[in-house]
Amino acid sequence: MHPNNIHHTSYDFLALANSHSILESFLHTNTFGNLTIDFSNPKAVLELNKAILKYHYGLNDWNIPEGYLCPAIPGRADYIHHLNDILEKEKSDKKVRGLDIGMGANCIYPILGVQIYDWYMVGSDISINAVTAAKNNMDSNQQLSKNIDIRHQTNNAHIFEGIINDDDYFDFTMCNPPFHTSKEEASKGTLRKLKNLGDSQNLKLNFGGQANELWCNGGEALFLKRMIKQSVAFANQVGFFTSLVSKKEHLPKLEKQLTKLKAQHTIIPMTQGNKKSRFILWKF
Template identity: 45%
Template structure:
């Protein structure tokens, strides 16, 4: 994990359970260590609550049934690496407190990236999503915790990314996105089965029925449920990840004067080659691929800018000093 990731060591379940007593029933001993069953959706949600309550001083956080429950340590790594990108752009200096404005595209119902970025680095955030339920839940989290530096914006057109979200003359220092990486429901189901196998769980019909009942999620008919949940727009789109990110890159051209760095997570290494070709065709000035490791899992994101090094320095002087 990133050197600044507070979760690079084992979870302190005693402290976390004290912050959120609802976590305690899910804590068990395995191989002489305290842990939880990470295939249990309820356990994962209570663990997230505990981390947000204990480490980020939140008082209220909840999810609608069946919505994506993100693993916080991995999400935090993305934030830290984006911070490094801004440090480097700013001549290896940390931008002054409150100077960075970030845009989270498709923030989901959890608001996790804006919470982490705001609490770790005092970034201001715009949280956008096309799903009104997600926006409503994010606003409830903002209101319940008085997160004054985070605002929500509803995207009304599924074909748009930055259009209708970034306002005229508004400047954004960094954008981020965790895109839907499956191309269809069937593809998502295959990914779910692999996830269950990695968690040493058998994908039985009885397990599926139990999870479906627990989440009350009648929109999904997959053979197995993800322990982290997820609605259709969160998990898949026509054409999959490559098509989704290609459209984002092409639309970013029209906002190159208003945005310093664009970025997006990429789930599969083999998707980097076609996306790098799209970046080249779009005329970006600089692109980067950043690899992140969490245990046995490797993830990555791409970042791109249309600004020359000199333009980046000028931006930094005006925005971060």
């Protein structure tokens, strides 16, 4: 993980439960004698996230509708810390303004950007339910409501148009794109995760996620190619564009497209435990 990420060590479940008492009912001792939760139980994971956001990030409350994506916060924080490394090289005294494309109901990247680095964030989403849920979380936390603007994308043909206003300037954009091509593919991915968690007795879709959060026509590759193409029109309103790329085999085609458009680009690698991930960055 990034050296500034506070989640380098195992979860302190006692401290987390002290900040969010409901979590205590989900704690149990594993075969190694350590406190933990059942990570295949969506309710347990939801309450863990609530506890993390209260204990580490100072939120009063946070919630998402049933069936929506419940993010793994340590990995999400890594993206934020790596973005800050890039921003620090710019050496600007102005308050950082960032845009999260497809924030989801959890709105986790804007929340972390505000609470860790005091950025001003805009979060956008195509789902009105996600927008409503995110606004409810803003209303529950004064610090967030002052520093996060939630915008609804009403046209699924557009990524930036209708979200970036004429008078907007963003130091960066970020995105965690839908990486599956269909609901069936997403379901198979979920079952693999559950098997890895040892939950062979209870294979069900339990980590949440709606269509626009987990899958779209063409999957991650087509979505990112569309994002890159549409970013050209906003080159003067964004310092740099970024997006996670879950499948490294997509990188050559994305880099080829960026080179064709004469965009400067680089790949930022990230590591969380045994997981290798990355995001692509480009500017004009």
